[in-house]
Amino acid sequence: MTTMLSTEIRNAAADAWLRVFRSTDPFGWPFSDAIDCGRVLLPTDGCHLSPAQFEVLAKVAGSTGESTCYLAVVEGCERLEGSTEQKIYLVDLSDYESYVSLHLTLENAIYSPGGRWGVLISHETHGILGGDAEFVSTFNRMDPKADEQWHCSRTYAPGLT
DSSP states (O other): OOOOOHHHHHHHHHHHHHHHHOOTTTSOOOOOOTEEEEEEEHHHHHHTHHHHHHHHHHHHHHTTTEEEEEEEEEEEEESSOOOOOOOEEEEEETTTHHTTTTTTOOOOEEETTTTTTEEEEOTSEEEEEEEOOOHHHHHHOTTTTGHHHHHHESSSSTOOO
16 A cells, blocks of 8 residues: 655655655766665666566565655655655555556655665656665566666766766
């Protein structure tokens, strides 16, 4: 199930956002200094992860004890502040259908409630995944398209400015 959040949980979502991201720009390295590994996800299904990408994300997040994530619509925002005008949801990582029922058409971010990983999704059918080395490595091992994707870090981001 996917739900809009109360003010208290929105504030927690904004705090988690700051641990993962420093920018809403999906064409550069959008992650905070705490995130040191990443990769580009191509192609996404518009402004959603593909079913396969979502499934891998759910499995890897599950291996860290997380079964939900936040989703924030970030296009046009410099940063997430938890205001009531911003659309922020709690997404069940076992329920792809609820996720796609959001009908997203703007850039958005899916990220860990614990601030350990995140995906910034562009309206131009790509996403950039970031996390620690173990999270990204596990994602790569579980993703059948890993060899076709760009791997990046804070200091090496091919295709990103």
